[in-house]
Amino acid sequence: MTGLRAAVLGTGSWGTTFAAVLADAGCDVALWGRRDDVCHDITVEHRNEEYLPGIELPAGLRASTDAEEVLDAADLVVVAIPSQSARATLEPLADHVPAGAIAVSLMKGVELTSDRRMSQVVAEALGVAYDRVAVVSGPNLAREIAERQPTATVVAAVEEGTAQLVAGACATGYFRPYTNTDVVGVELCGAAKNVIALAVGIAQGRGLGYNTMATVITRGLVEITRLGLALGADAETFPGLAGMGDLMATCASPLSRNHTLGSHLGQGLTLEQAIAVTGGTAEGVKSSRSILELATSVGVEMPIAEAVVAVLHEGLPVDELAPRLLGRPHRAEGL
Ligand SMILES: NC(=O)C1=CN([C@@H]2O[C@H](COP(=O)(O)OP(=O)(O)OC[C@H]3O[C@@H](n4cnc5c(N)ncnc54)[C@H](OP(=O)(O)O)[C@@H]3O)[C@@H](O)[C@H]2O)C=CC1
Numbered sequence: 001m002t003g004l005r006a007a008v009l010g011t012g013s014w015g016t017t018f019a020a021v022l023a024d025a026g027c028d029v030a031l032w033g034r035r036d037d038v039c040h041d042i043t044v045e046h047r048n049e050e051y052l053p054g055i056e057l058p059a060g061l062r063a064s065t066d067a068e069e070v071l072d073a074a075d076l077v078v079v080a081i082p083s084q085s086a087r088a089t090l091e092p093l094a095d096h097v098p099a100g101a102i103a104v105s106l107m108k109g110v111e112l113t114s115d116r117r118m119s120q121v122v123a124e125a126l127g128v129a130y131d132r133v134a135v136v137s138g139p140n141l142a143r144e145i146a147e148r149q150p151t152a153t154v155v156a157a158v159e160e161g162t163a164q165l166v167a168g169a170c171a172t173g174y175f176r177p178y179t180n181t182d183v184v185g186v187e188l189c190g191a192a193k194n195v196i197a198l199a200v201g202i203a204q205g206r207g208l209g210y211n212t213m214a215t216v217i218t219r220g221l222v223e224i225t226r227l228g229l230a231l232g233a234d235a236e237t238f239p240g241l242a243g244m245g246d247l248m249a250t251c252a253s254p255l256s257r258n259h260t261l262g263s264h265l266g267q268g269l270t271l272e273q274a275i276a277v278t279g280g281t282a283e284g285v286k287s288s289r290s291i292l293e294l295a296t297s298v299g300v301e302m303p304i305a306e307a308v309v310a311v312l313h314e315g316l317p318v319d320e321l322a323p324r325l326l327g328r329p330h331r332a333e334g335l
């Protein structure tokens with residue numbers, strides 16, 4: 001037993017899965033959700049059939065729509081809801097967060113109205129000091145982890161002790177956390193890889209193959225690195241689990257909502273149709289815009305992200321995406 005009590009806010013696929021990881025690691029875990037049926041399924045049936053069909057959850061997990069009850073005496077407050085809803089959802093809960101609790105963001109987005117990263121939103125909305133906030137990001141497709149397939153992740157916090165505590169709380173025989181103090185880099189990687197996964201999905205939806213995929217992933221990592229370095233991130237983060245690791249998982253797997261949504265666009269669906277068919281939270285749809293705004297604010301070029309925004313939000317036909325990227329002036333490789 002870790003002896004820690006964790007409150008997980010969000011009963012979707014990643015919140016439920018991470019709650020199971022924490023429980024398997026020996027934490028006492030309660031989830032907060034906004035729907036009675038999902039909470040009942042988790043507490044009584046030890047399942048979340050809507051988000052993780054067929055998965056048996058640890059028997060000790062319990063879920064409730066009563067946030068005050070869930071947050072009572074929590075050492076860790078873990079947030080797993082869509083990024084764009086985070087601030088409005090968390091602010092009313094701030095008074096129930098115990099003093100001294102560590103907040104953990106599992107979210108991979110950037111707030112549209114403010115271009116703030118999720119660790120910043122969580123700290124502000126819950127009133128938690130920034131050195132008590134951690135983020136968890138890596139090649140972590142929820143369904144595979146819910147099946148207890150082995151993977152690793154990065155737990156980042158500006159204070160190494162905070163990262164270590166959270167890493168200790170979620171380490172299991174199938175989930176291996178590495179710590180990092182580069183919160184900016186880890187968080188940007190998690191949000192920006194969704195945009196690259198949309199681009200890869202679009203290409204695959206058009207019937208394009210592995211050369212195209214490898215090109216988009218590799219040049220995608222270059223533009224994420226460029227943005228991160230301009231915002232003060234550490235160069236070592238980008239080839240790591242949160243960077244290249246998550247890009248590979250998300251761009252290659254049909255389990256990724258961003259990848260899937262992109263492939264529906266590539267097959268000719270409108271954005272609205274693709275969102276409806278994909279289901280779940282595809283953060284890159286909205287965060288593509290805020291990431292591009294961040295890039296513009298520091299004078300960084302992100303041609304793939306720009307092209308994705310043009311397709312999703314500005315009416316660029318999917319067939320024009322490749323010619324637009326390949327028609328750019330020739331240059332030397334590298335950053
Ligand atoms: N799924 C994955 O593999 C991974 C996801 N992530 C990240 O985790 C975050 C959460 O994603 P994920 O769990 O997959 O998403 P899901 O779509 O699976 O679940 C979303 C959850 O958030 C709740 N929710 C939706 N809108 C609101 C709102 N306005 N206010 C409060 N709660 C809301 C949903 O509740 P309801 O059921 O009532 O709609 C549901 O519990 C995202 O940032 C994602 O990028 C990170 C790593 C892996």
Ligand SMILES: O=C(CO)COP(=O)(O)O
Pocket residue numbers: 108138139140141142194197246249250255256257258259281282283
């Ligand atoms: O972040 C993820 C895997 O690491 C999940 O990706 P999607 O949000 O695209 O499903």
